[in-house]
Amino acid sequence: MYTKVLGTGSYVPQKVVTNADLEKLVDTNDEWIQSRTGIKERRMSENENTSELAYQAALKALEAAQVKPDEIDLLIVATVTSDKPFPGVSQILQRRLGFDTITAFDINAACSGFIYALNIADKMIRSGAYKKALIIGAEILTKITDYTDRNTCVLFGDAAGAMVIGESEKPMIKDVLTYAKGDVEGFLTMDGYPLKKNFKTEQQDRPFLKMQGSDVFKFATTVLPKVVRTLLERSNLDIKDLSYIVAHQANKRIIDKASRTLKFPISKMYMNIEKYGNTSAASVPLAIDEAIRGNILKPGDIFITAAFGAGLTWGGALIEL
Numbered sequence: 001m002y003t004k005v006l007g008t009g010s011y012v013p014q015k016v017v018t019n020a021d022l023e024k025l026v027d028t029n030d031e032w033i034q035s036r037t038g039i040k041e042r043r044m045s046e047n048e049n050t051s052e053l054a055y056q057a058a059l060k061a062l063e064a065a066q067v068k069p070d071e072i073d074l075l076i077v078a079t080v081t082s083d084k085p086f087p088g089v090s091q092i093l094q095r096r097l098g099f100d101t102i103t104a105f106d107i108n109a110a111c112s113g114f115i116y117a118l119n120i121a122d123k124m125i126r127s128g129a130y131k132k133a134l135i136i137g138a139e140i141l142t143k144i145t146d147y148t149d150r151n152t153c154v155l156f157g158d159a160a161g162a163m164v165i166g167e168s169e170k171p172m173i174k175d176v177l178t179y180a181k182g183d184v185e186g187f188l189t190m191d192g193y194p195l196k197k198n199f200k201t202e203q204q205d206r207p208f209l210k211m212q213g214s215d216v217f218k219f220a221t222t223v224l225p226k227v228v229r230t231l232l233e234r235s236n237l238d239i240k241d242l243s244y245i246v247a248h249q250a251n252k253r254i255i256d257k258a259s260r261t262l263k264f265p266i267s268k269m270y271m272n273i274e275k276y277g278n279t280s281a282a283s284v285p286l287a288i289d290e291a292i293r294g295n296i297l298k299p300g301d302i303f304i305t306a307a308f309g310a311g312l313t314w315g316g317a318l319i320e321l
Ligand code: ACO
Pocket: 027, 028, 029, 032, 033, 036, 037, 110, 111, 112, 150, 151, 152, 154, 188, 212, 213, 214, 215, 216, 217, 220, 250, 251, 254, 278, 280, 308, 309, 310
């Protein structure tokens, strides 16, 4: 039993935040942001929560896959910005999408969340226990971004991407790998609820994402080429067999460096970071959906998608469409 991609979808909020908009908030400028990150603009949700972005992306993926709601028996949402700690976005969507009382859960693997969801769904279908899965990466990172911190606030945006995968006689989703190495150094973290002292209930300031950018940069430029090489080796493929690499859109310079390290043409490293910035778990499925709808990724193409992020987590998948 193998798996294949049946359809993809994505959704971004209407509001565009340009680099010029951020110049009004912090000591930054368009030239710095574009040259250091490749980002020109990003989207910001005004009144749609993560489950709404995920819902819109899911509808498009289900339509592209031509799958009816009662055929889906597994729903996984990767997010670090769920509407509430519980219920999860997946459980909210199970009702909204009219699914049966199927298995539905959220996972947290930050920017690598979609690859983790794909790995879990792939293995659950391959086991024979499930037939068709809807997997989603959805984030509103602007909820947890500190707009007084120029080191982070220029980087992030809001989006959702979805994919339906199902059983296949041929191995089309050929391999999925996921890894983690606990970030005890605190390269990329966000505080949560503190332990309580003797039943006291103190008010807590709202926590925000914190990042040591250059450490994350070094980590990303190490693991990204490594996971691509491992996937190729495990499938006995050469990098020339790939139509594209669709990497997590965190920084254009990370993708440029991976292209040089792998000696893979930059023209085949899919990029949409200039429009959306870093959308965490949504980044990879949004990019894959855009590439498919833009006829850049076509049936028969073999590509690798890979991501890295907080946790620290990373992973990748080798897929034939
Ligand atoms: N505008 C102007 N100057 C800035 C800005 C800004 N927005 N941000 C930082 N600077 C300044 C810094 O203060 C520093 O100034 P100094 O030399 O006077 O101290 C200078 O620019 C250089 O700062 P660096 O942090 O060294 O800049 P760098 O080239 O490393 O770029 C960046 C920073 C873009 C954050 C980069 O390190 C990066 O992309 N890191 C990886 C981030 C990432 O991949 N995250 C993925 C996971 S996200 C997730 O999982 C949620």
